[in-house]
Amino acid sequence: xxxxxxxxxxxxxxxxxxxxxxxxxxxxxxxxxxxxxxxxxxxxxxxxxxxxxxxxxxxxxxxxxxxxxxxxxxxxxxxxxxxxxxxxxxxxxxxxxxxxxxxxxxxxxxxxxxxxxxxxxxxxxxxxxxxxxxxxxxxxxxxxxxxxxxxxxxxxxxxxxxxxxxxxxxxxxxxxxxxxxxxxxxxxxxxxxxxxxxxxxxxxxxxxxxxxxxxxxxxxxxxxxxxxxxxxxxxxxxxxxxxxxxxxxxxxxxxxxxxxxxxxxxxxxxxxxxxxxxxxxxxxxxxxxxxxxxxxxxxxxxxxxxxxxxxxxxxxxxxxxxxxxxxxxxxxxxxxxxxxxxxxxxxxxxxxxxxxxxxxxxxxxxxxxxxxxxxxxxxxxxxxxxxxxxxxxxxxxxxxxxxxxxxxxxxxxxxxxxxxxxxxxxxxxxxxxxxxxxxxxxxxxxxxxxxxxxxxxxxxxxxxxxxxxxxx
Numbered sequence: 128x129x130x131x132x133x134x135x136x137x138x139x140x141x142x143x144x145x146x147x148x149x150x151x152x153x154x155x156x157x158x159x160x161x162x163x164x165x166x167x168x169x170x171x172x173x174x175x176x177x178x179x180x181x182x183x184x185x186x187x188x189x190x191x192x193x194x195x196x197x198x199x200x201x202x203x204x205x206x207x208x209x210x211x212x213x214x215x216x217x218x219x220x221x222x223x224x225x226x227x228x229x230x231x232x233x234x235x236x237x238x239x240x241x242x243x244x245x246x247x248x249x250x251x252x253x254x255x256x257x258x259x260x261x262x263x264x265x266x267x268x269x270x271x272x273x274x275x276x277x278x279x280x281x282x283x284x285x286x287x288x289x290x291x292x293x294x295x296x297x298x299x300x301x302x303x304x305x306x307x308x309x310x311x312x313x314x315x316x317x318x319x320x321x322x323x324x325x326x327x328x329x330x331x332x333x334x335x336x337x338x339x340x341x342x343x344x345x346x347x348x349x350x351x352x353x354x355x356x357x358x359x360x361x362x363x364x365x366x367x368x369x370x371x372x373x374x375x376x377x378x379x380x381x382x383x384x385x386x387x388x389x390x391x392x393x394x395x396x397x398x399x400x401x402x403x404x405x406x407x408x409x410x411x412x413x414x415x416x417x418x419x420x421x422x423x424x425x426x427x428x429x430x431x432x433x434x435x436x437x438x439x440x441x442x443x444x445x446x447x448x449x450x451x452x453x454x455x456x457x458x459x460x461x462x463x464x465x466x467x468x469x470x471x472x473x474x475x476x477x478x479x480x481x482x483x484x485x486x487x488x489x490x491x492x493x494x495x496x497x498x499x500x501x502x503x504x505x506x507x508x509x510x511x512x513x514x515x516x517x518x519x520x521x522x523x524x525x526x527x528x529x530x531x532x533x534x535x536x537x538x539x540x541x542x543x544x545x546x547x548x549x550x551x552x553x554x555x556x557x558x559x560x561x562x563x564x565x566x567x568x569x570x571x572x573x574x575x576x577x578x579x580x581x582x583x584x585x586x587x588x589x590x591x592x593x594x595x596x597x598x599x
Contacts, residue, residue, distance in 0.1 A: 163489070174392075178387050181384040185595075190224065198218075202216075206244075206246075232281050239273070262312070273303045281294075292338070366394065368406065422587075437460065456475045457471075486502035558596035
């Protein structure tokens with residue numbers, strides 16, 4: 128099992144303890160005094176800017192299903208009689224959509240075909256006084272007449288996560304005229320006006336339906352999974368704590384809708400797995416397109432969590448010394464006074480014993496190194512003392528351990544990159560997944576307390592969200 132990043136820091140202290148053992152059974156006082164601040168500095172807000180790609184085909188299929196395939200004159204197949212001397216009926220059948228979307232304006236073009244039949248008569252005092260003279264276009268074996276239609280809708284995302292649209296028809300262009308020569312009536316403009324009226328009615332109905340669409344429900348469902356405490360492999364549990372949400376403009380390129388979602392937040396990483404109620408969604412506001420994740424991440428680990436991770440990794444591990452086997456039985460970590468930590472390691476096998484290591488971890492943020500300049504130690508096994516201490520205790524080693532021993536955090540963080548990248552590439556929910564790559568990871572703060580150890584991480588990454596279908 129891979130030990131998580133921060134707990135692995137303590138393995139460094141364990142290792143230095145092995146080569147720092149002295150013949151004294153009592154705690155060896157360190158001549159070094161380490162001064163540590165009682166608190167870590169406040170961190171700036173974190174920013175998560177996610178480019179979101181949404182597969183266009185499922186949305187187009189859904190839109191195609193709600194937009195009528197044909198428009199009929201009122202009362203079809205009966206005739207519509209707008210005046211005493213004229214009656215007609217028409218049927219318009221549309222093709223599929225051709226969609227464009229730029230900066231929240233969705234434009235839809237489609238080609239259609241129509242057929243019309245009508246008649247004229249003579250009227251007197253508002254009543255027909257002659258037989259109807261009938262004509263038609265697009266019936267029987269005549270081809271249906273062609274017409275192009277275009278309409279658009281401007282989308283606005285509201286602070287309460289509703290969608291407001293303003294839709295209107297842009298064009299109705301009859302490509303083939305309909306001239307009923309039997310009574311010399313050109314029905315082309317009449318039919319175009321009728322189709323325009325029908326499409327305008329649909330646009331208004333669509334705006335009303337869109338205004339009732341509440342995307343907050345879907346986002347709450349997503350937030351329940353993404354914004355509650357989320358296990359991050361062996362690194363603990365992450366919570367986002369959003370403070371502001373912004374959305375960019377919607378565009379459609381190569382069969383894919385693209386929009387950006389920005390989240391300002393104050394994330395936390397901890398060993399506490401207890402879940403809390405998801406926070407309320409902050410108001411949604413428009414924002415510029417930005418890409419990338421910049422996290423200032425405070426992490427709090429209880430010593431029991433660290434001890435468990437160390438035991439999961441080290442329990443039962445053995446090493447050879449002059450043909451004899453020493454087995455690590457248990458490792459425990461706890462905090463002591465003045466920001467020191469104490470590690471207890473129990474041994475078994477050919478030799479038995481217990482070693483205590485104490486010291487103050489000191490972080491060099493510029494060099495990304497960790498040292499324990501005031502390390503001290505004690506042994507509770509005379510057998511272990513006699514067998515191991517003589518060979519291990521040499522002046523040069525002692526001076527190296529107590530003076531200049533450091534852990535190269537940059538190298539350690541680099542080895543953990545693949546594991547962390549795995550956490551950026553995951554399925555959030557059906558049809559929704561993330562892809563990403565960690566660009567930078569630094570430890571910028573560390574403070575040992577009596578109940579837990581606090582750390583501060585700085586992380587930069589690329590992260591994107593892809594939706595391959597409609598929400599389930």
